[in-house]
Amino acid sequence: MALNNTYDARLVQQETAVGAGVQILVLALLGSAIGMGPAGWVTGLVFAVALWAVLSRALHRSQLRSFGPANRVTLGRATLVGGVTALVADSFESTPPVTLLVGLTAVALLLDGVDGKVARRTGTSTALGARFDMEVDAFLILVLSVYVSMELGPWVLLIGGMRYVFVAAAKVAPWLNNPLPPSMARKTVAALQGICLLVAGAGLLPYAGNFAVALLALGSLLWSFGRDVLWLWRTSRVTAALPQERVLELV
16 A cells, blocks of 8 residues: 555656656747747746746645646646746847737636636545645736736736735734635636736737726725735634634634
8 A cells, every 4th residue: 555655646746747847848949939038048947946846845745646637737827827937037138929928828817717627527626736726826917917017117016916915914914814705706806817917918008008907907906805804804803702612613
């Protein structure tokens, strides 16, 4: 039995290594196609190594016996996000084709949600898979906000940085870590961020149009985060006022 567990662990770790190899291959294809500069190469390679290291550690801690089809879809999206990250970094030195960046981003956004459906249909939903999906989405939004901010200004970085500010705030205020109820509005706002940033970054609209689209994304995100923070704060106050026995019953 121990041999089987060891074999499964090695097989799972091998998939993350393959993902890193595919990421490097994507970088090579991008580099040969557009003549990507050092900034793009270094950023893309750092992304590949960091993704492999973080995911390998998370898989080791979770003791998953199989990587699973849903995580493979998410890993594929992460590979596309790595390509987008390299292109955005390269844009500080040169001018990579906007169509290429938009194309990679569009595919990554279209695949968002597919991994969740695959996990539910195959019965392979895991906490790690959900977290992996969320982190890939959050990082893509951060990278896109960096790209759009080069035209519209640093205020756009609030869109990509808000989730990370929330995570940092939760270290100081642990009640922010409490689970939130499911919300279609929250999911809609989250999906809207990528779409709005993609439109603003595509350069199809005049400056005023891009500004309005990015402002719509930021406004909706502030509303969504504000609503959730308020709910968490009110819930924490109610929980604190309850007797300890009642709190244990709710938990």
